[in-house]
Amino acid sequence: MQAAFCYNKTMKEEVLRRIVAESGADALFLEQDHLRRYVTGFYSTDGYVVADKEGCSFFADPRYFEAASAQLEKSFVRVEAGGFEQALARAGKAKTLGVPFPFISRSACGRLEERGFALVDCMPALKEAMKIKTADELEKIARACDIAEEGLLATMPRLKEGMTEREAAAVLEYEMRLRGADGTSFETIVAFGAGSSVPHHETGDTRLAFGDVVLIDFGCKVGGYCSDCTRTFLFGDDGAHEAFKAHYALVLKAHELVKERLVSGMTGREADEIARAFFREKGVEKFFTHSLGHGIGLQIHEYPVLSPRGEEVLSDGMVFSDEPGLYFEGKYGIRIEDSIFLKDGRACSFMKKLPRELIIL
Numbered sequence: 229m230q231a232a233f234c235y236n237k238t239m240k241e242e243v244l245r246r247i248v249a250e251s252g253a254d255a256l257f258l259e260q261d262h263l264r265r266y267v268t269g270f271y272s273t274d275g276y277v278v279a280d281k282e283g284c285s286f287f288a289d290p291r292y293f294e295a296a297s298a299q300l301e302k303s304f305v306r307v308e309a310g311g312f313e314q315a316l317a318r319a320g321k322a323k324t325l326g327v328p329f330p331f332i333s334r335s336a337c338g339r340l341e342e343r344g345f346a347l348v349d350c351m352p353a354l355k356e357a358m359k360i361k362t363a364d365e366l367e368k369i370a371r372a373c374d375i376a377e378e379g380l381l382a383t384m385p386r387l388k389e390g391m392t393e394r395e396a397a398a399v400l401e402y403e404m405r406l407r408g409a410d411g412t413s414f415e416t417i418v419a420f421g422a423g424s425s426v427p428h429h430e431t432g433d434t435r436l437a438f439g440d441v442v443l444i445d446f447g448c449k450v451g452g453y454c455s456d457c458t459r460t461f462l463f464g465d466d467g468a469h470e471a472f473k474a475h476y477a478l479v480l481k482a483h484e485l486v487k488e489r490l491v492s493g494m495t496g497r498e499a500d501e502i503a504r505a506f507f508r509e510k511g512v513e514k515f516f517t518h519s520l521g522h523g524i525g526l527q528i529h530e531y532p533v534l535s536p537r538g539e540e541v542l543s544d545g546m547v548f549s550d551e552p553g554l555y556f557e558g559k560y561g562i563r564i565e566d567s568i569f570l571k572d573g574r575a576c577s578f579m580k581k582l583p584r585e586l587i588i589l
Contacts, residue, residue, distance in 0.1 A: 241304040244279055247357055251350035253326030255280035255319050257340065260331045262526040265452050266358060268305045270296050276315035280322065287315045316343060326350030359523060359531040360545040365453060366569060369524065369547055372409070372455035373567050373578035376448050379404035380459065380582060384589060387463065389438055393418040393431045396444070404448040413447030413454035413528045424460065424561040427518055427553060439466030441560040442589075447528065447567075454528045456549050457579060458565035461587040475512070475554050476562050476586050482506045482552040483564045483584065486520065490550075492573040496538020503552040504536070512554055521549035524567055544570045550577075 244267060248256055258264055258277040265271050267279065268286050275296075276287040285306045288296045297307045308314065319325060325340055329349040337347055361369070382403040387396060397416040404412070419429035420436050424443035436442070445458040460476065462469060482503040490499050500520040507513040519535030522528075524547045532540040534548055542548075551565030566579040 241284070243357055244284055244304075245281065247350070247353045248279055248281060248326070250353035250356070251326035251348060253324045253348045253350060254322035255324075256326040256350050257315065257319060257345075258328065259336070260328060262452075263328060263331070263354065266354070266526055268296075268300060269303070270299055270305075271452055272296070274311075276312065278315050278318045280319075285315075285318050287311060287318070312339075316340075319345070324348055326353070328354065355531050358525060359540075360543065361525065361547050361569070362545075365525065366545075366547070368451040368453035369455060369567065369569075370578050372413075372448050372450040372453055373457070374581070375404050375407045375409050375450065376446060376455045376457050377579055377581040378407050379409070379448070380444065380446065380457070384461075384587075387436060387442070387589060389436055389463075391436045392433045393420055393423070393436075394433060396436070397431050397446075400444065400446055404446075409448035409450065410452065411449050413449055413456060417443070417445035417458075419443040419561070420463075422558055422560065425555045425557050425559055427555060427561065427563070436463055438464040439468065440464075441469075441472060441562075443561055443563060445563065445565065452526050454524050454526070455578070456524055456528060456551075456565060456567050457582070458551060458553075458563045459582060459584075459587075460562045460564065461589060463589050465588045472560055472562070473586065475556075478507065478510055478512060479552055479554055479562045479564050480584055480586075483550055483566070486550045486552070487566075487568065487575045487577065490542070490570075490575040492543050492570050494542050496532050496534040496540050496542065497536055499534045499542060500536055500538060507552070507554070515554040515556060516552060517555055518551075518553065521551055523548045542570060544573065546570050550575070 256279040272292040287310045325345045328351040383400040397418045418431045421440045423429045424441045440463045443460045447455040521534035523530035547569045553563035555561040566577045
Protein backbone atom coordinates (compact mmCIF):
# COMPACT_ATOMS: atom_id res chain seq x y z
CA MET A 229 0.00 0.00 0.00
CA GLN A 230 1.40 3.38 -0.96
CA ALA A 231 1.92 5.71 1.99
CA ALA A 232 0.62 9.25 1.99
CA PHE A 233 3.05 11.42 3.89
CA CYS A 234 3.94 14.95 4.74
CA TYR A 235 6.15 16.02 7.63
CA ASN A 236 3.95 17.18 10.45
CA LYS A 237 4.80 20.81 11.11
CA THR A 238 2.11 20.74 13.78
CA MET A 239 4.11 18.71 16.27
CA LYS A 240 7.01 20.42 17.99
CA GLU A 241 9.56 18.50 20.00
CA GLU A 242 8.79 20.53 23.12
CA VAL A 243 5.08 19.70 22.75
CA LEU A 244 5.85 16.01 22.62
CA ARG A 245 8.11 16.32 25.66
CA ARG A 246 5.27 17.99 27.52
CA ILE A 247 2.89 15.18 26.52
CA VAL A 248 5.38 12.61 27.83
CA ALA A 249 5.77 14.51 31.10
CA GLU A 250 2.02 14.99 31.58
CA SER A 251 1.32 11.33 30.87
CA GLY A 252 3.17 10.31 34.02
CA ALA A 253 5.02 7.58 32.10
CA ASP A 254 8.72 7.09 31.48
CA ALA A 255 8.01 6.67 27.75
CA LEU A 256 5.13 6.63 25.28
CA PHE A 257 4.53 3.50 23.22
CA LEU A 258 2.19 4.17 20.29
CA GLU A 259 1.12 1.76 17.55
CA GLN A 260 -2.21 3.33 16.47
CA ASP A 261 -2.03 4.83 12.98
CA HIS A 262 -3.67 8.19 13.79
CA LEU A 263 -1.51 8.71 16.88
CA ARG A 264 1.67 7.78 15.04
CA ARG A 265 0.67 10.26 12.37
CA TYR A 266 -0.09 12.96 14.93
CA VAL A 267 3.35 12.63 16.50
CA THR A 268 5.43 12.11 13.35
CA GLY A 269 3.33 13.44 10.46
CA PHE A 270 4.02 10.22 8.56
CA TYR A 271 1.17 7.84 7.67
CA SER A 272 1.69 4.10 7.61
CA THR A 273 -0.52 1.11 8.25
CA ASP A 274 2.04 -0.37 10.64
CA GLY A 275 4.84 0.78 12.89
CA TYR A 276 5.68 1.91 16.43
CA VAL A 277 6.54 5.23 18.01
CA VAL A 278 8.55 5.38 21.22
CA ALA A 279 8.99 8.79 22.82
CA ASP A 280 10.65 9.75 26.09
CA LYS A 281 12.69 12.62 27.50
CA GLU A 282 15.60 11.56 25.29
CA GLY A 283 13.69 11.92 22.01
CA CYS A 284 11.33 10.18 19.61
CA SER A 285 11.83 7.13 17.38
CA PHE A 286 9.60 5.72 14.67
CA PHE A 287 10.16 2.04 13.94
CA ALA A 288 9.28 1.15 10.35
CA ASP A 289 9.33 -2.12 8.47
CA PRO A 290 10.78 -2.38 4.92
CA ARG A 291 7.52 -1.21 3.33
CA TYR A 292 7.90 2.24 4.89
CA PHE A 293 11.51 2.63 6.00
CA GLU A 294 12.83 4.38 2.89
CA ALA A 295 9.90 6.76 2.55
CA ALA A 296 9.84 7.58 6.27
CA SER A 297 13.60 8.20 6.31
CA ALA A 298 13.33 10.64 3.42
CA GLN A 299 10.29 12.49 4.71
CA LEU A 300 11.38 12.76 8.33
CA GLU A 301 15.06 13.47 7.65
CA LYS A 302 14.86 17.07 8.87
CA SER A 303 12.49 16.43 11.75
CA PHE A 304 13.16 15.58 15.38
CA VAL A 305 11.92 12.02 14.75
CA ARG A 306 14.52 9.29 14.34
CA VAL A 307 13.51 6.62 11.85
CA GLU A 308 14.75 3.16 12.78
CA ALA A 309 14.33 -0.21 11.11
CA GLY A 310 12.34 -2.80 12.98
CA GLY A 311 9.12 -3.67 14.67
CA PHE A 312 7.76 -4.60 18.08
CA GLU A 313 10.96 -6.08 19.54
CA GLN A 314 13.13 -3.20 18.37
CA ALA A 315 10.65 -0.67 19.74
CA LEU A 316 10.69 -2.40 23.13
CA ALA A 317 14.48 -2.35 23.12
CA ARG A 318 14.33 1.41 22.46
CA ALA A 319 12.07 1.79 25.51
CA GLY A 320 15.10 0.54 27.39
CA LYS A 321 14.97 0.95 31.13
CA ALA A 322 11.53 2.53 31.25
CA LYS A 323 9.42 1.09 34.03
CA THR A 324 6.15 2.65 32.94
CA LEU A 325 4.85 2.95 29.39
CA GLY A 326 2.15 5.38 28.34
CA VAL A 327 -0.36 3.73 26.03
CA PRO A 328 -3.73 5.09 24.82
CA PHE A 329 -6.26 3.01 26.76
CA PRO A 330 -9.24 3.85 24.52
CA PHE A 331 -7.36 2.62 21.44
CA ILE A 332 -5.37 -0.40 22.63
CA SER A 333 -6.62 -3.95 23.02
CA ARG A 334 -6.30 -6.02 26.16
CA SER A 335 -4.08 -8.50 24.32
CA ALA A 336 -1.73 -5.69 23.25
CA CYS A 337 -1.56 -4.50 26.86
CA GLY A 338 -0.84 -8.06 27.92
CA ARG A 339 2.16 -8.28 25.58
CA LEU A 340 3.69 -5.22 27.21
CA GLU A 341 2.86 -6.27 30.77
CA GLU A 342 4.45 -9.66 30.16
CA ARG A 343 7.71 -7.82 29.48
CA GLY A 344 7.52 -6.19 32.90
CA PHE A 345 6.18 -2.75 31.99
CA ALA A 346 3.56 -1.00 34.09
CA LEU A 347 1.03 0.74 31.84
CA VAL A 348 -0.56 4.15 32.29
CA ASP A 349 -3.08 5.91 30.08
CA CYS A 350 -1.36 8.59 27.99
CA MET A 351 -4.54 9.54 26.13
CA PRO A 352 -5.54 12.39 28.47
CA ALA A 353 -2.22 14.12 27.77
CA LEU A 354 -2.50 13.47 24.03
CA LYS A 355 -6.11 14.63 24.05
CA GLU A 356 -5.19 17.98 25.62
CA ALA A 357 -2.67 18.61 22.86
CA MET A 358 -4.78 17.26 19.98
CA LYS A 359 -7.96 19.20 20.72
CA ILE A 360 -6.28 22.58 20.07
CA LYS A 361 -5.36 22.68 16.39
CA THR A 362 -2.26 24.45 15.10
CA ALA A 363 -2.25 26.75 12.09
CA ASP A 364 -0.98 23.88 9.94
CA GLU A 365 -3.76 21.57 11.09
CA LEU A 366 -6.37 24.26 10.50
CA GLU A 367 -5.01 24.79 7.00
CA LYS A 368 -5.39 21.09 6.18
CA ILE A 369 -8.92 20.97 7.55
CA ALA A 370 -9.82 24.12 5.61
CA ARG A 371 -8.57 22.54 2.39
CA ALA A 372 -10.51 19.35 3.12
CA CYS A 373 -13.64 21.47 3.61
CA ASP A 374 -13.05 23.33 0.34
CA ILE A 375 -12.69 20.07 -1.57
CA ALA A 376 -15.81 18.60 0.05
CA GLU A 377 -17.88 21.64 -0.88
CA GLU A 378 -16.55 21.71 -4.43
CA GLY A 379 -17.23 17.98 -4.73
CA LEU A 380 -20.88 18.32 -3.76
CA LEU A 381 -21.39 21.36 -5.99
CA ALA A 382 -20.08 19.28 -8.91
CA THR A 383 -22.23 16.29 -7.92
CA MET A 384 -25.60 17.99 -7.53
CA PRO A 385 -26.17 18.67 -11.25
CA ARG A 386 -25.33 15.02 -11.94
CA LEU A 387 -28.13 13.63 -9.77
CA LYS A 388 -30.70 12.01 -12.05
CA GLU A 389 -34.03 10.32 -11.46
CA GLY A 390 -33.47 6.58 -11.12
CA MET A 391 -29.90 6.94 -9.79
CA THR A 392 -29.21 4.83 -6.69
CA GLU A 393 -27.82 6.15 -3.43
CA ARG A 394 -24.65 4.14 -4.04
CA GLU A 395 -24.19 5.72 -7.45
CA ALA A 396 -24.63 9.21 -6.05
CA ALA A 397 -22.08 8.49 -3.30
CA ALA A 398 -19.62 7.17 -5.90
CA VAL A 399 -19.94 10.33 -7.99
CA LEU A 400 -19.36 12.54 -4.95
CA GLU A 401 -16.34 10.56 -3.81
CA TYR A 402 -14.90 10.69 -7.34
CA GLU A 403 -15.37 14.45 -7.50
CA MET A 404 -13.58 14.90 -4.16
CA ARG A 405 -10.72 12.64 -5.21
CA LEU A 406 -10.45 14.53 -8.48
CA ARG A 407 -9.89 17.73 -6.52
CA GLY A 408 -7.11 16.33 -4.35
CA ALA A 409 -8.74 14.46 -1.46
CA ASP A 410 -6.72 11.66 0.13
CA GLY A 411 -9.93 9.74 0.68
CA THR A 412 -13.21 10.06 2.55
CA SER A 413 -13.48 11.01 6.23
CA PHE A 414 -16.04 8.23 6.76
CA GLU A 415 -18.52 6.14 4.77
CA THR A 416 -20.48 8.64 2.69
CA ILE A 417 -24.16 8.78 3.66
CA VAL A 418 -26.62 9.35 0.83
CA ALA A 419 -30.27 9.00 1.82
CA PHE A 420 -33.21 9.40 -0.56
CA GLY A 421 -36.79 9.91 0.61
CA ALA A 422 -37.79 8.23 3.87
CA GLY A 423 -34.24 6.96 4.36
CA SER A 424 -33.30 10.48 5.43
CA SER A 425 -35.24 9.97 8.69
CA VAL A 426 -32.44 7.65 9.91
CA PRO A 427 -29.57 9.91 11.07
CA HIS A 428 -26.90 7.38 10.07
CA HIS A 429 -28.70 5.79 7.14
CA GLU A 430 -26.80 3.04 5.32
CA THR A 431 -26.30 4.10 1.72
CA GLY A 432 -27.94 1.49 -0.50
CA ASP A 433 -29.86 0.79 -3.69
CA THR A 434 -32.85 3.09 -3.19
CA ARG A 435 -33.47 4.97 -6.43
CA LEU A 436 -33.99 8.71 -6.64
CA ALA A 437 -37.52 9.82 -7.48
CA PHE A 438 -39.04 13.18 -8.25
CA GLY A 439 -40.00 14.99 -5.05
CA ASP A 440 -37.57 13.05 -2.83
CA VAL A 441 -35.82 14.57 0.13
CA VAL A 442 -32.08 14.06 -0.36
CA LEU A 443 -29.72 14.06 2.64
CA ILE A 444 -25.97 13.76 2.02
CA ASP A 445 -23.50 13.54 4.93
CA PHE A 446 -19.93 13.44 3.66
CA GLY A 447 -16.36 14.59 4.05
CA CYS A 448 -12.84 14.02 2.82
CA LYS A 449 -9.28 14.05 4.11
CA VAL A 450 -6.29 16.22 3.26
CA GLY A 451 -2.98 15.33 4.89
CA GLY A 452 -4.94 12.95 7.09
CA TYR A 453 -7.24 15.69 8.45
CA CYS A 454 -11.01 15.40 8.04
CA SER A 455 -13.87 17.58 6.91
CA ASP A 456 -17.51 16.92 7.76
CA CYS A 457 -20.56 18.41 6.07
CA THR A 458 -24.25 17.62 5.60
CA ARG A 459 -26.76 19.18 3.26
CA THR A 460 -30.44 18.35 2.80
CA PHE A 461 -32.42 19.38 -0.28
CA LEU A 462 -35.33 18.44 -2.52
CA PHE A 463 -35.08 16.69 -5.84
CA GLY A 464 -37.91 18.62 -7.48
CA ASP A 465 -40.88 20.10 -5.71
CA ASP A 466 -44.05 18.03 -6.01
CA GLY A 467 -46.05 20.48 -3.87
CA ALA A 468 -46.32 18.01 -1.00
CA HIS A 469 -43.54 19.31 1.23
CA GLU A 470 -44.98 22.16 3.26
CA ALA A 471 -44.24 20.45 6.59
CA PHE A 472 -40.74 19.56 5.41
CA LYS A 473 -40.06 23.18 4.42
CA ALA A 474 -41.28 24.45 7.80
CA HIS A 475 -39.04 22.00 9.63
CA TYR A 476 -36.12 22.84 7.34
CA ALA A 477 -36.45 26.49 8.36
CA LEU A 478 -36.25 25.47 12.03
CA VAL A 479 -33.10 23.39 11.49
CA LEU A 480 -31.47 26.21 9.55
CA LYS A 481 -32.32 28.70 12.32
CA ALA A 482 -30.88 26.37 14.97
CA HIS A 483 -27.72 25.92 12.89
CA GLU A 484 -27.24 29.67 12.53
CA LEU A 485 -28.04 30.37 16.19
CA VAL A 486 -25.15 28.15 17.19
CA LYS A 487 -22.77 30.19 15.05
CA GLU A 488 -24.14 33.43 16.47
CA ARG A 489 -24.15 32.51 20.15
CA LEU A 490 -21.39 29.96 20.67
CA VAL A 491 -18.33 31.55 22.28
CA SER A 492 -15.08 30.39 23.84
CA GLY A 493 -15.53 29.52 27.50
CA MET A 494 -18.80 27.68 26.98
CA THR A 495 -18.99 23.97 27.72
CA GLY A 496 -20.02 21.45 25.08
CA ARG A 497 -23.30 21.06 26.98
CA GLU A 498 -24.00 24.78 26.81
CA ALA A 499 -23.28 24.82 23.08
CA ASP A 500 -25.63 21.88 22.51
CA GLU A 501 -28.31 23.66 24.52
CA ILE A 502 -28.33 26.60 22.07
CA ALA A 503 -29.94 24.40 19.40
CA ARG A 504 -31.82 22.15 21.82
CA ALA A 505 -33.48 25.06 23.61
CA PHE A 506 -34.62 26.53 20.30
CA PHE A 507 -36.16 23.21 19.25
CA ARG A 508 -37.78 22.93 22.70
CA GLU A 509 -39.33 26.36 22.28
CA LYS A 510 -40.77 25.28 18.91
CA GLY A 511 -42.13 22.00 20.29
CA VAL A 512 -39.89 19.71 18.24
CA GLU A 513 -37.08 18.84 20.69
CA LYS A 514 -38.00 15.13 20.73
CA PHE A 515 -37.17 14.93 17.02
CA PHE A 516 -33.59 16.13 17.64
CA THR A 517 -32.20 12.69 18.40
CA HIS A 518 -28.44 13.22 18.52
CA SER A 519 -25.94 15.71 19.91
CA LEU A 520 -25.07 19.05 18.32
CA GLY A 521 -21.54 18.16 17.34
CA HIS A 522 -18.18 16.49 17.79
CA GLY A 523 -14.53 17.37 17.46
CA ILE A 524 -12.85 16.93 14.06
CA GLY A 525 -9.21 16.23 13.30
CA LEU A 526 -7.23 13.19 12.22
CA GLN A 527 -10.33 11.24 13.20
CA ILE A 528 -13.84 12.23 12.26
CA HIS A 529 -14.96 12.01 15.91
CA GLU A 530 -12.50 13.67 18.25
CA TYR A 531 -12.64 16.10 21.15
CA PRO A 532 -14.51 18.16 22.25
CA VAL A 533 -18.00 16.67 22.45
CA LEU A 534 -20.95 19.07 22.10
CA SER A 535 -23.74 17.13 23.76
CA PRO A 536 -26.01 17.30 26.82
CA ARG A 537 -23.19 15.57 28.74
CA GLY A 538 -20.33 17.62 27.29
CA GLU A 539 -18.58 19.39 30.16
CA GLU A 540 -15.37 20.18 28.28
CA VAL A 541 -14.71 23.91 27.98
CA LEU A 542 -14.54 25.15 24.39
CA SER A 543 -11.59 27.34 23.46
CA ASP A 544 -9.90 28.97 20.49
CA GLY A 545 -8.28 26.52 18.10
CA MET A 546 -10.85 23.78 18.58
CA VAL A 547 -12.58 22.35 15.51
CA PHE A 548 -15.98 20.70 15.68
CA SER A 549 -19.25 20.21 13.82
CA ASP A 550 -22.44 22.25 14.05
CA GLU A 551 -25.11 19.76 12.97
CA PRO A 552 -28.59 20.15 14.41
CA GLY A 553 -31.24 17.93 12.84
CA LEU A 554 -34.87 16.85 13.02
CA TYR A 555 -36.01 13.33 12.10
CA PHE A 556 -39.56 12.14 11.49
CA GLU A 557 -39.69 8.35 11.38
CA GLY A 558 -40.71 6.90 8.05
CA LYS A 559 -41.12 10.34 6.49
CA TYR A 560 -38.00 12.47 6.25
CA GLY A 561 -35.02 13.86 8.12
CA ILE A 562 -33.19 17.17 7.91
CA ARG A 563 -29.62 17.92 8.96
CA ILE A 564 -27.49 20.95 8.15
CA GLU A 565 -23.84 20.59 9.13
CA ASP A 566 -20.71 22.69 8.82
CA SER A 567 -17.23 22.09 10.16
CA ILE A 568 -16.48 25.12 12.35
CA PHE A 569 -13.67 26.42 14.55
CA LEU A 570 -13.22 28.92 17.33
CA LYS A 571 -11.14 32.03 16.67
CA ASP A 572 -10.94 35.17 18.81
CA GLY A 573 -13.67 33.73 20.97
CA ARG A 574 -16.21 33.32 18.16
CA ALA A 575 -17.43 30.46 15.97
CA CYS A 576 -16.24 30.56 12.35
CA SER A 577 -17.31 28.19 9.58
CA PHE A 578 -14.88 26.54 7.19
CA MET A 579 -17.76 26.21 4.71
CA LYS A 580 -17.90 29.18 2.33
CA LYS A 581 -19.27 27.77 -0.92
CA LEU A 582 -22.33 25.60 -0.25
CA PRO A 583 -25.61 27.38 0.43
CA ARG A 584 -27.46 26.43 3.58
CA GLU A 585 -30.87 27.67 2.42
CA LEU A 586 -33.14 25.00 0.96
CA ILE A 587 -32.14 24.01 -2.57
CA ILE A 588 -34.65 22.45 -4.94
CA LEU A 589 -32.90 20.68 -7.79
